[in-house]
Amino acid sequence: MQSSNTTDEARRLLEICNACRYCEGFCAVFPAIELRRSFTNGDLNYLANLCHNCRGCYYACQYAPPHEFAINLPKTLAELRGETYVEYAWPKPFAVFFKKNGTVVSIATALGIAAVFLLTAGLQSPQILKDVHTGPGAFYKVIPEGAMIGVALGTTGFAILAMVIGAIRFWRDTGGGKATGLHALATAARDVLTLRYLGGAGDGCNNRDEQFSQTRRVYHHALFYGFTLCMGSTTVAAIYDHILGWPAPYAFLSVPVLLGTFGGIGMMIGTAGLYWLKLVGDQTPTARKWMGSDYALLMQLFLAAATGLALLVFRSSSAMGALLALHLGIIFSFFAMMPYSKFVHGVYRSAALLRYAHERRNSGQPEVATHS
Numbered sequence: 001m002q003s004s005n006t007t008d009e010a011r012r013l014l015e016i017c018n019a020c021r022y023c024e025g026f027c028a029v030f031p032a033i034e035l036r037r038s039f040t041n042g043d044l045n046y047l048a049n050l051c052h053n054c055r056g057c058y059y060a061c062q063y064a065p066p067h068e069f070a071i072n073l074p075k076t077l078a079e080l081r082g083e084t085y086v087e088y089a090w091p092k093p094f095a096v097f098f099k100k101n102g103t104v105v106s107i108a109t110a111l112g113i114a115a116v117f118l119l120t121a122g123l124q125s126p127q128i129l130k131d132v133h134t135g136p137g138a139f140y141k142v143i144p145e146g147a148m149i150g151v152a153l154g155t156t157g158f159a160i161l162a163m164v165i166g167a168i169r170f171w172r173d174t175g176g177g178k179a180t181g182l183h184a185l186a187t188a189a190r191d192v193l194t195l196r197y198l199g200g201a202g203d204g205c206n207n208r209d210e211q212f213s214q215t216r217r218v219y220h221h222a223l224f225y226g227f228t229l230c231m232g233s234t235t236v237a238a239i240y241d242h243i244l245g246w247p248a249p250y251a252f253l254s255v256p257v258l259l260g261t262f263g264g265i266g267m268m269i270g271t272a273g274l275y276w277l278k279l280v281g282d283q284t285p286t287a288r289k290w291m292g293s294d295y296a297l298l299m300q301l302f303l304a305a306a307t308g309l310a311l312l313v314f315r316s317s318s319a320m321g322a323l324l325a326l327h328l329g330i331i332f333s334f335f336a337m338m339p340y341s342k343f344v345h346g347v348y349r350s351a352a353l354l355r356y357a358h359e360r361r362n363s364g365q366p367e368v369a370t371h372s
């Protein structure tokens, strides 16, 4: 259950903001507030996930500490956002993974790596990890095809199911209703794909201090589109292997390798940049309790990309076996923990943007005009 302290504090702040309305051009949160006279717990969960944590309202607020109103909206909404991940997690007992989430995700990654190494050495042979394997099907000589596909489909399928159920719970709790209308869907898709509200009031967000910058948006784009390219690479490779009968590895200029290379580089730049921004940024408008979760996911994604690129470079050497086991250990643990890591922010934020596009259209409220 959500802590009443956090929901009470969020309600207190949003009621003050709804009277003040100074920040109404900053993001979607403030126009969404204006459509309400009071805030249910579902409304608060929706607004917490609609917030992109740009921090603009914290530095602009005349009621921020040391004022007695002590308004710190980014911090409170980030704390509540973390609690919504627990609230909507499926199956319910697995919500416990959000407790000390940074440590849990790190341990899961280490266990995933250890399991792949131990199973490969135990069920195949330790020498398999040291031998040179080349030519079509080389990767399957280290990790058998059935095991690789079985674990990949099992972890990915479960992650998708858990996140879809979480999204349905979020949608019902935050108002339910049919998400119909191509216009609302197109608006939400645009806002997600362009990270529209990380543009702040036109100059970006307050990443480190009161200065505006587009840096966070750029790094987030690098990570998001890098991840998307890597998913594209895996999909094309699966078609090559299982439909066309062309098992990996593929040539350096082949479609899966090019997608994976650019995607991996994008992910490394994005994760390293976002990690750095978190380290050097002002900690006051942040929810420190959830910082470990942010760092663990960024580290997991960075390692997934780095080991994937290392595997590409050293695939014809004796390091291939160990690198493949390392890479797959990280990938499998990433997918297994996906519904119980910071990754879910993308699911709930997208759903919140869809709800906002939907209710804005139904209410006839004009679009926030100041964003690029």
Ligand code: SF4
Binding pocket: 016, 017, 018, 020, 021, 022, 023, 024, 057, 058, 060, 061, 062, 063, 064, 071, 073
């Ligand atoms: S954050 Fe502060 S300035 Fe902005 S709307 Fe709320 S109370 Fe007003």
Ligand code: SF4
Binding pocket: 023, 026, 027, 028, 029, 030, 050, 051, 052, 053, 054, 055, 056, 057, 058, 073, 074, 077, 197
């Ligand atoms: S931190 Fe940014 S996105 Fe969140 S409520 Fe404030 S202005 Fe809006």
